[in-house]
Amino acid sequence: xxxxxxxxxxxxxxxxxxxxxxxxxxxxxxxxxxxxxxxxxxxxxxxxxxxxxxxxxxxxxxxxxxxxxxxx
Amino acid sequence: xxxxxxxxxxxxxxxxxxxxxxxxxxxxxxxxxxxxxxxxxxxxxxxxxxxxxxxxxxxxxxxxxxxxxxxxxxxxxxxxxxxxxxxxxxxxxxxxxxxxxxxxxxxxxxxxxxxxxxxxxxxxxxxxxxxx
Numbered sequence: 082x083x084x085x086x087x088x089x090x091x092x093x094x095x096x097x098x099x100x101x102x103x104x105x106x107x108x109x110x111x112x113x114x115x116x117x118x119x120x121x122x123x124x125x126x127x128x129x130x131x132x133x134x135x136x137x138x139x140x141x142x143x144x145x146x147x148x149x150x151x152x153x
Numbered sequence: 154x155x156x157x158x159x160x161x162x163x164x165x166x167x168x169x170x171x172x173x174x175x176x177x178x179x180x181x182x183x184x185x186x187x188x189x190x191x192x193x194x195x196x197x198x199x200x201x202x203x204x205x206x207x208x209x210x211x212x213x214x215x216x217x218x219x220x221x222x223x224x225x226x227x228x229x230x231x232x233x234x235x236x237x238x239x240x241x242x243x244x245x246x247x248x249x250x251x252x253x254x255x256x257x258x259x260x261x262x263x264x265x266x267x268x269x270x271x272x273x274x275x276x277x278x279x280x281x282x283x284x285x
Contacts, residue, residue: 118215119225126219134218141211142228142235148203149184149233149248 114139163187163243163269168195171265174276179261181253183233187269188244195243208246211237227255238262241270 084092116128116138128135168187176182176198186197186204192212194201215223215237226237229251236258237246245262268276 114228114230116228117226118218118223119227120219120221121224128218134214137214138211138218138226138228139230141207141214142230143232144207145204145211145235145246146183146230146233146248148200148207149198152181152183152250 116142163189163195165195167269167274170274171269171276172196172198174274175247175261175265179247179249179253179258181249181258183248183250185245185247187265188246190242192244204246208237208244211235211246212239212244225259227259236262238266240266243270 114130116130116135117125118128119125128138130136130139168189172185172187175185184198184204186201186208187195188205188208189195192205192209194205197204211226212223215226222239224239226235228235231251233251234249234253234255235246236249236253236255237244238259240263243266245266247258247262249258268274
């Protein structure tokens with residue numbers, strides 16, 4: 082027996098909502114503060130904020146953000 | 154600094170023009186600086202002395218992190234994002250709004266430095282005036 086039309090609509094809407102929620106979760110997770118260094122040949126290294134170097138990088142970046150100020 | 158090629162002297166005027174062009178085409182840009190040999194500021198959006206000190210501090214920390222000189226730096230924080238790039242003896246540092254497109258920003262910075270190093274005015278990506 083085919084599902085009732087309103088069931089199809091509800092399923093579709095909740096499917097879109099689930100997709101959107103998952104997208105927002107992924108975006109938040111991927112946009113946590115990060116420090117990434119790139120070297121010749123394309124090698125990259127991530128440094129966590131709680132590491133010694135990571136902490137220094139965030140301090141240095143914070144000073145640059147301060148000197149740049151807000152968008153004119 | 155890691156160099157792809159030794160650079161000639163880049164004039165302050167060319168660097169200023171390149172910075173203005175970068176600001177014009179990068180909607181997310183808050184401020185930036187272009188540095189020459191030895192970290193001297195060739196152009197900065199504001200307070201060049203602060204840009205010189207803070208950019209030098211950033212590169213110093215980054216170089217210490219690995220066993221070779223760093224080529225690109227990308228740091229994202231809650232307050233904004235910092236991009237730094239070295240090319241041909243020059244360096245560019247830019248601060249943007251959050252969520253700026255990293256690949257595009259690095260592309261613009263690299264094109265700018267490459268053009269300046271080649272004796273241009275940093276506007277390599279600009280369409281010719283007669284382009285429709």
